Amino acid sequence: MISFEFEYYKPASVIEATTLFQSLDQAGKDPMYVSGATELITLGRVNQLKSGAIIDLKGISECFELKMDGTNIILGAAQSLTKIRDAGLFPFLNKAIVEIADHTARNKITLGGNLCANIIYRETALPLLLTNSQVVIASRTGLKTRPFIEMFQGRLTLEKGEFLVQVIVPQSELDVPFVSVKKRRQWDVGYPLLTTAAVKRNGQIHVAFSGLCAFPFRDQTMEQWLNDHQLSTEQRIEKAIEQVPAPIVNDVHGSSEYRTFVLKNTLTDVLNELEGEGHV
Structure with missing residues (x-):
């Protein structure tokens, strides 16, 4: 049970949501946007998360877009991971999604919730870091569209009062060869030791990681060495x-070594697969 009281709001538009956030913030309510609310429930029970006002984004139609429009794949931030995977629009993201938690949890976890989560893994970020994806952000001045790789620095870098509306992926990214590998110490749904995603574009391999450090990342210097065929x-x-780029995680799930x-x-498996016959 959540131990604190809060006011609940469910706005019907982006403008209503951002305006509501501003007024609640000025009233000292420390408002919070939610869509799936899985972290609110989980962390609220142990007093690691608290808010005086919850703004539920599930009433905003733009946050539920899930379609191809002829040029782009549009993924609403309030869509559950299960719904996104079942739609089958973006196989690279689907591969990452199927490895997150279990089916019951994926019914509740949303794309926006995973990308903005407090938990270190945020695995849905990996395919987006490796493709020409963009994010649509709601702010008090309106909607803005930015490259995902610029907006994601370990987590989605939102200003106070902003929230994620959509992720947009060019349909041309569907043709890019990819690999996604998740390694656990034990159990099929335990916390991961490491998740590695990679693509091959124009003869170059690009990689992103989750679980290795305290945040998901893609590092260009690592990629330069991986593509140095003189070695x-x-x-x-x-x-x-x-x-x-940061200390390797050392916890109960696995030592840094x-x-x-x-x-x-x-990485050996990734290079073998993407540089093997058929991916030259």
Whole structure:
């Protein structure tokens, strides 16, 4: 049970939501946007998250778009991971989604909730970091569209009062070869040791990681070493691992040394798959 009281609002438009946030914030309510509310329930029960006013985004039609418009794939931020996967619009993202939590949890977790989550994994970010995806952000001055890779710095960088409305992916990204690999210490739905996603574009391999550090990331220096064909595969991987941009996670799910071991093996598999026959 959540131990604190809060006011509940369900606006019907973007303008109503952002205006409501401003007024509640000025009233000292410390308002919070929610769509699936999984983190509010989970963290609220243990007093790690608290708000005096909840703004539910499920009444905003733009947040529920789920379609192809002839040029782009449009994914509403309030759509559950299950609904997005069942729609089958973006196979690369679907591969990441099917590995997140379990089916029951995916029925509640939304795309926006995962991208903005407090939990370190935020695995739906990986395909978006590796494609020419954009995000539509609601602010008090209206909607703005920005490249995902610019807006995501370990987590989605939103200003106070802003919220994610949609993710837009060009349909041309459907033709890009990809790999997505999740490694766990045990169980099929346990927390991951490491999730690695990769694409091959114009002969170059690009990679993104979740669970390796305290935030999901893509690092261009790591990619440069992985694409240095003057070195052996083993040397390329060793050099890339030296460039991991933050401390490697060391927790109850796996030591940093073990994660490094898993990373080496995973990168070997990724390079073999994307550089093998048929992906030249």
